[in-house]
Amino acid sequence: xxxxxxxxxxxxxxxxxxxxxxxxxxxxxxxxxxxxxxxxxxxxxxxxxxxxxxxxxxxxxxxxxxxxxxxxxxxxxxxxxxxxxxxxxxxxxxxxxxxxxxxxxxxxxxxxxxxxxxxxxxxxxxxxxxxxxxxxxxxxxxxxxxxxxxxxxxxxxxxxxxxxxxxxxxxxxxxxxxxxxxxxxxxxxxxxxxxxxxxxxxxxxxxxxxxxxxxxxxxxxxxxxxxxxxxx
Amino acid sequence: xxxxxxxxxxxxxxxxxxxxxxxxxxxxxxxxxxxxxxxxxxxxxxxxxxxxxxxxxxxxxxxxxxxxxxxxxxxxxxxxxxxxxxxxxxxxxxxxxxxxxxxxxxxxxxxxxxxxxxxxxxxxxxxxxxxxxxxxxxxxxxxxxxxxxxxxxxxxxxxxxxxxxxxxxxxxxxxxxxxxxxxxxxxxxxxxxxxxxxxxxxxxxxxxxxxxxxxxxxxxxxxxxxxxxxxxxxxxxxxxxxxxxxxxxxxxxxxxxxxxxxxxxxxxxxxxxxxxxxxxxxxxxxxxxxxxxxxxxxxxxxxxxxxxxxxxxxxxxxxxxxxxxxxxxxxxxxxxxxxxxxxxxxxxxxxxxxxxxxxxxxxxxxxxxxxxxxxxxxxxxxxxxxxxxxxxxxxxxxxxxxxxxxxxxxxxxxxxxxxx
Numbered sequence: 001x002x003x004x005x006x007x008x009x010x011x012x013x014x015x016x017x018x019x020x021x022x023x024x025x026x027x028x029x030x031x032x033x034x035x036x037x038x039x040x041x042x043x044x045x046x047x048x049x050x051x052x053x054x055x056x057x058x059x060x061x062x063x064x065x066x067x068x069x070x071x072x073x074x075x076x077x078x079x080x081x082x083x084x085x086x087x088x089x090x091x092x093x094x095x096x097x098x099x100x101x102x103x104x105x106x107x108x109x110x111x112x113x114x115x116x117x118x119x120x121x122x123x124x125x126x127x128x129x130x131x132x133x134x135x136x137x138x139x140x141x142x143x144x145x146x147x148x149x150x151x152x153x154x155x156x157x158x159x160x161x162x163x164x165x166x167x168x169x170x171x172x173x174x175x176x177x178x179x180x181x182x183x184x185x186x187x188x189x190x191x192x193x194x195x196x197x198x199x200x201x202x203x204x205x206x207x208x209x210x211x212x213x214x215x216x217x218x219x220x221x222x223x224x225x226x227x228x229x230x231x232x
Numbered sequence: 233x234x235x236x237x238x239x240x241x242x243x244x245x246x247x248x249x250x251x252x253x254x255x256x257x258x259x260x261x262x263x264x265x266x267x268x269x270x271x272x273x274x275x276x277x278x279x280x281x282x283x284x285x286x287x288x289x290x291x292x293x294x295x296x297x298x299x300x301x302x303x304x305x306x307x308x309x310x311x312x313x314x315x316x317x318x319x320x321x322x323x324x325x326x327x328x329x330x331x332x333x334x335x336x337x338x339x340x341x342x343x344x345x346x347x348x349x350x351x352x353x354x355x356x357x358x359x360x361x362x363x364x365x366x367x368x369x370x371x372x373x374x375x376x377x378x379x380x381x382x383x384x385x386x387x388x389x390x391x392x393x394x395x396x397x398x399x400x401x402x403x404x405x406x407x408x409x410x411x412x413x414x415x416x417x418x419x420x421x422x423x424x425x426x427x428x429x430x431x432x433x434x435x436x437x438x439x440x441x442x443x444x445x446x447x448x449x450x451x452x453x454x455x456x457x458x459x460x461x462x463x464x465x466x467x468x469x470x471x472x473x474x475x476x477x478x479x480x481x482x483x484x485x486x487x488x489x490x491x492x493x494x495x496x497x498x499x500x501x502x503x504x505x506x507x508x509x510x511x512x513x514x515x516x517x518x519x520x521x522x523x524x525x526x527x528x529x530x531x532x533x534x535x536x537x538x539x540x541x542x543x544x545x546x547x548x549x550x551x552x553x554x555x556x557x558x559x560x561x562x563x564x565x566x567x568x569x570x571x572x573x574x575x576x577x578x579x580x581x582x583x584x585x586x587x588x589x590x591x592x593x594x595x596x597x598x599x600x601x602x603x604x605x606x607x608x609x610x611x612x613x614x615x616x617x618x619x620x621x622x623x624x625x626x627x628x629x630x631x632x633x634x635x636x637x638x639x640x641x642x643x644x645x646x647x648x649x650x651x652x
Contacts, residue, residue: 069343074355076346191279195327219275
C-alpha cells in the first residue's frame with residue numbers, strides 16, 4: 001500500500017511540475033508525506049493499540065447487551081401474527097371508531113351476523129326510533145350514509161344487507177339493533193382495510209376497552225360464532 | 233294494521249324487560265317458507281404472515297446493500313437509488329409501518345409487561361439495524377430507513393448549524409427516547425408512532441395537525457438537513473452508540489487524506505470532524521482540572537435528573553387514560569352526570585367499582601414514579617456526559633466523518649480528489 005501511494009505521489013509530482021501552481025502543489029505534497037509518516041508511526045504506537053483494545057471491548061459488550069435485550073424480549077416471543085379486533089360484547093357503540101381510525105373512512109365497519117337477525121319489519125337498526133312516520137323514507141333511516149339495504153323476503157320478514165363500501169363504522173345502527181333488537185348488527189375491524197398499526201389509535205381511545213389483539217389465524221369476532229364468554 | 237299494533241306491543245314490552253332478555257334472542261330467527269338462503273358476513277383475511285417475513289428479508293437485503301455501498305463501493309448514486317427504493321417499499325408500499333424506530337417501544341413493552349408478546353418480525357426490525365451499525369456504521373440511516381430517505385431526498389440548500397445549537401438540540405432525541413420507553417413500559421402510549429411526522433405522508437391520510445407537522449418537517453429539511461434524524465429520532469440514539477464503536481465505517485478518502493478541505497462543506501449534517509488545530513491544543517491544557525470537575529458533577533446531574541423525573545411523575549402519568557379518568561372522577565365528581573363524556577359513561581356502565589379503578593391507577597402511577605427516577609437519571613447522565621464531551625479532546629489528523637453522527641450517505645466521498 002505504501003509503495004502504491006508513493007508511486008502515485010511521484011506520478012503526481014511529474015504532472016504537477018508542468019503546472020503553473022508548482023509551489024503550492026509541492027508544498028501540499030510535502031505536508032501530505034509528512035502526515036503519512038506520522039500516521040504510520042501512530043498506528044504502531046502503544047496508545048493506538050490501547051484505543052483499539054478499548055474499542056473492541058466496547059463493541060463486544062454492546063453486542064452482548066443487544067443479545068441480552070433480544071434474549072429477554074425473546075422470552076415472550078411469538079411466531080404468530082396478531083391483528084386488532086373489536087369484542088362486540090364489550091362495545092358500547094360510542095362512535096369513536098368512525099372518527100379515531102387513521103384510515104378515513106375508518107377500517108371499522110358494521111357486520112351483520114345473519115344467524116342472530118330476527119328479520120324484523122320494524123328494525124331498530126334500520127329505522128330511527130323517533131321517526132315522524134312509519135315508512136322507509138330516507139329521513140326515517142338511521143344510517144347516515146344509507147348503507148343498510150332492506151329487502152323484502154316474505155311476510156313479515158325483511159333482510160338487511162350492509163353495503164360495506166358505504167359504511168363508515170359510526171355504530172348508529174349497532175346501537176339501535178342492540179337496544180331494540182337481537183344485536184345482530186355489530187362492528188368489526190375489516191382486516192384488509194386495517195393497517196395493523198403498532199398501537200391502534202381507536203383501541204387507545206375506546207372507552208370500554210373493547211379492542212384488543214387477536215391471532216391473525218382467527219381475525220374476527222363475529223357474533224354467533226363468537227360468544228360472550230370466549231370463542232366457541 | 234293489526235300486525236303493526238302487535239309488533240309495537242311486543243316492542244314496548246321488550247323495552248321494559250331489557251335486562252332479563254339481554255342474553256336471549258329477543259326475536260327468534262324466522263323459519264322461511266320461500267327457500268330463502270341466508271348470506272354470510274364478509275370477513276376478508278388480514279395480510280399474510282409470509283409477507284411479514286418478506287419485509288424482514290427485504291430489510292436484510294437493503295441493509296447489506298447499503299453497507300456494501302458505504303464501505304466498498306462508495307457510490308453516492310447507488311446509495312441514492314437504494315434510498316428511493318426504501319422510500320417506495322417501506323414508506324409508500326408498507327405505509328411506514330413496520331419500522332425500526334417504533335420497534336423500540338415494542339421491545340420496551342415486552343420487557344416490562346409479560347402479558348405482551350413481541351412478534352419475531354418486530355424484534356428483528358429492532359435488532360438487525362443495530363447489529364449492522366455495530367459493524368458498518370449507520371448505513372441503516374442512509375439506505376434502509378424510509379423516514380431518513382424522505383428527508384434526505386428533499387435536501388435543497390443545507391445550512392451549517394453552529395456547534396452549540398447542534399449539541400443542545402442533540403439532547404432532544406435522548407429525552408424523546410426516555411419518554412417513549414417510559415410510556416411504552418407503563419403500557420400508556422406509543423408516542424413514537426403517534427407523533428411520527430411522515431407516516432401521514434406515506435399513507436396520504438392523517439389527522440390535520442400531523443399533516444401540518446409532517447410538511448413543516450419536510451420544508452425545514454430543505455435547509456436544516458434531516459431535522460427529524462438529527463434532533464428527534466429516538467432510535468438514532470441507539471444507532472449513535474453502536475456506530476461510535478463500529479468495526480468498519482465509511483471513510484471519506486480511500487487512501488491518505490491530503491487535507492484539501494474539499495469535503496469540509498460537502499456534509500449537509502455537519503458530521504465531518506476537522507483536523508485538530510495545533511493552537512487549540514495549547515489552549516486546552518488547563519482542561520484537565522475542568523475535566524475532573526465535570527466528571528465529579530455527573531452523579532450530581534443524575535440525582536438532579538432523577539429527582540426532577542420523580543417529581544414530574546404525577547403530571548406525566550396523566551397521559552395514561554386510566555390515571556386520567558380516576559383523577560377526573562375524584563377531582564370533579566360532577567362529570568358523572570355529563571352524558572357527553574363517553575369515557576365516564578362507559579366506566580359507569582361497565583360495573584367496575586371506583587376502588588378498582590383507583591387501585592389500577594395507583595399501580596400505574598407507582599410505575600411512573602420509578603420510571604420517572606430512571607428516565608430522569610438517564611437524562612441527567614446525558615446532560616453530564618454532553619458537558620464532559622465539550623472538554624474531552626481527541627487529536628485528529630485528517631478530515632474524518634464523525635462516527636456517531638455520520639449517516640454514511642456517501643456524499644463526501646464524491647468530493648474527495650484522491651481516487652482509489
